[in-house]
Amino acid sequence: MEFQSCFPVWDRLSADQQSRILDNLVFREIKKGTVIHNGSADCTGLLLVKSGQLRAYILSDEGREITIYRLFDRDICLFSASCMLRSAQFDITIEAEKDTGLWVIPAEVYRSIMEQSAPLSNYTNEVMAARFSEVMWLVEQVMWKSMDKRVAAFLLEEAAIEKTDRLSITHETIANHLGTHREVVTRMLRYLQGEGMVRLSRGTVELLDAKKLTALRDT
Amino acid sequence: MEFQSCFPVWDRLSADQQSRILDNLVFREIKKGTVIHNGSADCTGLLLVKSGQLRAYILSDEGREITIYRLFDRDICLFSASCMLRSAQFDITIEAEKDTGLWVIPAEVYRSIMEQSAPLSNYTNEVMAARFSEVMWLVEQVMWKSMDKRVAAFLLEEAAIEKTDRLSITHETIANHLGTHREVVTRMLRYLQGEGMVRLSRGTVELLDAKKLTALRDT
Numbered sequence: 001m002e003f004q005s006c007f008p009v010w011d012r013l014s015a016d017q018q019s020r021i022l023d024n025l026v027f028r029e030i031k032k033g034t035v036i037h038n039g040s041a042d043c044t045g046l047l048l049v050k051s052g053q054l055r056a057y058i059l060s061d062e063g064r065e066i067t068i069y070r071l072f073d074r075d076i077c078l079f080s081a082s083c084m085l086r087s088a089q090f091d092i093t094i095e096a097e098k099d100t101g102l103w104v105i106p107a108e109v110y111r112s113i114m115e116q117s118a119p120l121s122n123y124t125n126e127v128m129a130a131r132f133s134e135v136m137w138l139v140e141q142v143m144w145k146s147m148d149k150r151v152a153a154f155l156l157e158e159a160a161i162e163k164t165d166r167l168s169i170t171h172e173t174i175a176n177h178l179g180t181h182r183e184v185v186t187r188m189l190r191y192l193q194g195e196g197m198v199r200l201s202r203g204t205v206e207l208l209d210a211k212k213l214t215a216l217r218d219t
Numbered sequence: 220m221e222f223q224s225c226f227p228v229w230d231r232l233s234a235d236q237q238s239r240i241l242d243n244l245v246f247r248e249i250k251k252g253t254v255i256h257n258g259s260a261d262c263t264g265l266l267l268v269k270s271g272q273l274r275a276y277i278l279s280d281e282g283r284e285i286t287i288y289r290l291f292d293r294d295i296c297l298f299s300a301s302c303m304l305r306s307a308q309f310d311i312t313i314e315a316e317k318d319t320g321l322w323v324i325p326a327e328v329y330r331s332i333m334e335q336s337a338p339l340s341n342y343t344n345e346v347m348a349a350r351f352s353e354v355m356w357l358v359e360q361v362m363w364k365s366m367d368k369r370v371a372a373f374l375l376e377e378a379a380i381e382k383t384d385r386l387s388i389t390h391e392t393i394a395n396h397l398g399t400h401r402e403v404v405t406r407m408l409r410y411l412q413g414e415g416m417v418r419l420s421r422g423t424v425e426l427l428d429a430k431k432l433t434a435l436r437d438t
Contacts, residue, residue: 058355060363068358087349090356114341121340122333128347130306135354136277137309139287142361143398144279179362 003103006048006074012119020113026104030096036080039091043083045106049075052100053161056092057176066179068092069134070161078127081107084114142179150178151188152217155198155207165207174205222322225267225293231338239332245323249315255299258310262302264325268294271319272380275311276395285398287311288353289380297346300326303333361398369397370407371436374417374426384426393424 003025004010010018030036030052037044039059047054054071056079071077082088084107114120141150154177158167171185178185189205192198197213199206207213222244223229229237249255249271256263258278266273273290275298290296301307303326333339360369373396377386390404397404408424411417416432418425426432 058359058362060359062363064363066358066362068355082348085345085348087345087352089349089352092355114337114344116337118333118335118337118340121337121344124344125333125340125347126304126306128344128351129301129304130308132347132351132354133306133308135351135358136287136311139285139354139358139361140277140279142358143277143285144281144283 003048006050006103009119009123013113013117017113017117017120020109021105024106024109026106028102028104030100030102032096032099035093035095037077037092037094039093040082042080043107044080044094045104046081046110047071047077047094048103048105049073049077050101050103052096052102053098054094054100054102055097055177056094058091059093064179064181065176066138067177068138069131070097072161076127078124078131081105081110083107084111147178147180147184148188148191149217149219151185151192152197152213154178155192155205156210156213156217159207159210165210167205167207168203169205170203222267225269225322228338228342232332232336236332236336236339239328240324243325243328245325247321247323249319249321251315251318254312254314256296256311256313258312259301261299262326263299263313264323265300265329266290266296266313267322267324268292268296269320269322271315271321272317273313273319273321274316274396275313277310278312283398284395285357286396287357288350289316291380295346297343297350300324300329302326303330366397366399366403367407367410368436368438370404370411371416371432373397374411374424375429375432375436378426378429384429386424386426387422388424389422 049071051073054077056068056071056077057065058068059065077094079088079092080094082092114124141153151174154174155167158169159165171189172182175182175185189198189200193200195212197209197216199208268290270292273296275287275290275296276284277287278284296313298307298311299313333343360372370393373393374386377388378384390408391401394401394404408417408419412419414431416428416435418427
């Protein structure tokens with residue numbers, strides 16, 4: 001799978017623009033757990049995921065985390081190049097959740113092409129609107145949904161991503177996704193276990209009743 | 220003040236693009252309290268505020284509100300035309316907080332010019348990045364800040380907007396901005412009054428100690 005076939009508006013760029021991207025493109029292999037972009041300290045560049053999984057999250061002053069969105073094969077990470085958008089005033093941290101192969105387009109190269117290219121700029125608009133939608137979903141979750149529903153939603157999402165009902169995940173990790181404390185997650189999981197929806201054992205959460213979890217999530 | 224002088228990239232559009240906008244432009248006078256855009260039901264178009272004040276908020280299934288951002292003179296409202304962005308999957312309601320005069324550019328006209336014009340598309344990117352920053356700020360507030368700090372931040376913001384320390388505002392309205400219940404706001408305001416930071420009377424909140432409120436907000 002080549003870069004060109006993963007990059008959506010490739011065919012709508014000029015030959016000159018294409019070669020400027022290819023001349024500056026870097027492919028990187030990232031180990032699971034590596035932080036590849038650290039808030040406003042970095043301007044890593046645009047990331048295009050070839051394969052793997054990234055997590056974008058924010059950190060509180062006390063070191064608490066909450067996941068903002070996740071990126072999968074062929075997804076573009078824009079905010080690792082947020083320095084190219086004057087109006088982007090926020091710090092996102094990006095970490096590899098799995099071993100990940102990705103292409104990096106330096107922010108300056110992307111920005112200079114985007115300034116000239118309506119197709120690339122419109123594509124960037126769509127990417128940003130997609131991320132905006134995810135953040136709005138998050139706001140709704142955090143504002144209106146109780147933690148039991150949010151844990152149910154997270155477990156169902158995770159099972160879909162991992163294609164298994166037996167998740168190897170700690171309560172701490174779930175808490176960091178949801179922006180809460182480990183103790184809260186443990187309490188919620190025990191409640192779900194009491195209701196027969198999950199089975200807990202050391203380092204794993206097994207989904208026993210996806211239908212009931214879905215009903216809880218959607219109420 | 221004419222439309223042309225308020226619209227940032229006007230000079231970078233072609234004569235044809237300019238006349239397509241002017242031919243389709245509508246000026247509207249909106250009364251305070253009017254809902255001018257109602258979630259996904261509408262595709263009102265791009266709004267450019269000439270003078271006045273708009274509030275963008277989301278609604279829970281139970282009718283609770285939380286303010287996402289506010290718009291003032293010369294601000295652009297993009298998400299009242301979110302139908303033109305395929306990837307924008309969220310419902311925002313927009314209401315006039317004051318009597319407001321604004322220009323409406325039909326979404327279809329804006330979209331078709333944006334598709335051709337890198338300057339307009341790049342400008343749209345900057346507007347979206349600015350809104351994204353506001354939503355990220357909101358996520359941080361909601362996740363990491365206690366309600367006393369959020370009430371303090373809101374009162375200081377409101378005093379800056381209204382250019383007065385004596386705010387005519389109900390506890391219900393503050394609750395709808397912050398996405399909480401009136402009772403919670405009342406409790407917080409009474410706490411702030413006990414600390415000598417505000418004085419409460421029927422329908423008004425008076426800021427007595429902006430310095431102490433600022434210190435509370437920023438801790």
